[in-house]
Amino acid sequence: MSEREIEITTLGHRGDGVAETETGPIYVAGALPGEIVRAKVVDGRAQKPVIEKPSPNRIEPVCRHYSACGGCSVQHLAEEPYLVWKSGLVEKALRDRGIETEVSGTIAATMGGRRRAVLTATRAGRHTLLGYHEKASHRLVDIAECPVLDPVIVEALPGLKSLASEVLPKKGELRMTVLVTTTGLDVALDKADKGYGRKIPALSQKVVDQNLARLSVNGEVILELRPPLLDMGGIGIVAAPGGFAQATLAAEHALSKLVIDGVGKAKTIADLFSGVGTFALRLGRQANVHAVEGDAAALAAFDKALRKPQGLKKVTFERRDLSRRPLVKEELEPYDAVVFDPPRAGAQAQAEQLALSKVKTIVAVSCNPATLARDLRILLDGGYVLQSVTPVDQFHYSPHIEAVAVLTRP
Incomplete structure (x- = not known):
């Protein structure tokens, strides 16, 4: 050919x-x-x-690993057209669902702002590789730098590789989740060798030597020198091991402001798919909030934070799988506003119930434009009016984009 x-x-x-x-x-x-x-x-x-x-x-890519590493896909595109492309991803997803609306300019990511990284470790002979997979490959790029990550993580890479080498499985790969907290790095290792128990003394010593806040292996906390804290608008949350957190602090602040501005003067708010309370704790300073989340570890962290006096209004929570058992129309009646921030699969079942409700304001947060557009279509067909859509780029140089949409019922 x-x-x-x-x-x-x-x-x-x-x-x-x-x-x-x-x-x-x-x-x-x-x-x-x-x-x-x-x-x-x-x-x-x-x-x-x-x-x-x-x-x-x-433009010239900013990372030496870019030609091979699958972590980034568009380092070679200048900033302004890059941000236009990101907005365009949201616009296209909406158009595909017949939604014609103005999409705000993308709120840019911060270089070196990624505070949460999911890395992979594996064996290569006697050596340990730690990094990301190559583009369209199972091969691993052993990273020595990453301009997207918080410099604290980059500086810790040699120590993290040493940590991973202690518990690598004989076959396959180890997953490492690293989170920058206000008290130090929180590291969670998954798919570690099943005999990691005999390595606990060595692992504990490495935690001390590297001054990590906490180390967990296969869900077990090995050593916690300090509770790994996340600042949720002035309220400290102890992160769940390997749990979800917004990838960058700047994006978390941007998303939170959009959510707070979106609900306006609402006095009673339901925060659905609430996680550890990223929005609920901030909203609780101005309104009564009921948070709903299906993950037990996230709710445990949220509960622990609420046990200390925080100057909040009434904040309650419940554990519930909203994809299987959404809040129905009657349960939504007490709320002036609803915020939902689901996983990538979206909130179809919940959107269908919201479309039947009389809730005045809905703020939808999403990391997947396609499922966001589907859920917005349901709400629009139910009589809601789309007021704004704002993309937030916290996944620098990647195809991923967050967006916040605000809807009101006339």
Whole structure:
């Protein structure tokens, strides 16, 4: 098969350049709109593309690992068109559901702001590799730097690799979740060797030597030097081992402001899929809040925070799987506003109940534009009016984007 000249017309939702042709789209990894590329094409994908005419928006990637590492996909795109692309991901998802609305400009991520990283460790002979998988591969890139991560994590990489080497499984990979807290790094290892118990003395010593706040292995806390605290608007939450936290602090602040502004002067608020209380604790300073979450560890952290006087109004919670058992119309009646922030699968069942309700204001937070658009379509069909949609980029250089949508009932 001979090479052909390809003109890139758009940037796809995964960060690949896309050429629209008579025989269908051609995907070109690493290409940008306006570029001319020469490559062989197999099954709609360019093989070993050579850029003959680069885009003026092309820049030099900031990381030495970029050509191999699968952690980032668009380091080669200048900042302004990059942010436009991020907004466009949300716009397209909405259009696909027949929702035509103005999407606000993307709130930019902060370089070096990722406070939570999920790394992979594996064996390579006598050596330990720690990092991210290569693009479209099971091979691991042993990272020495990562401009996306908080510098505290980058500085700790050698020690984290040493920690992982103690409990690597004989086959397969170990998963490491690292979180920067106000009291130090919280590290959780999963899929560790089942005989890790005999390594507890060595692991504990490494925790002390590296001054980690806490280390957990396969769900067991090995050593906690200090409770790993997250600051939720002035309220300290002890993070659950390996639990969810917003990836960057700047994005958490941006999302929280959008949520608080969105609910306005509501006096009674339901915070659904509430996690550890990222929004509920902040909202509790101005309104009565009922938080609902299905994860027991997250609610335990939330409960512990509420046991200390915090100057909040009435804040309550319950454990409930909202995907299986959403709050129904009658249960929603007491609330002036509802906030929901579901996992990537979205909140279809809950949106269907909200569409039947008389709740005045709904604020939807999502990390998946496709499921957000589906849920918004349900609410719009139920009579709600979309007031605003704001993308928030906390996953720098990746195709992932958060968004906050505010809806009201006339």
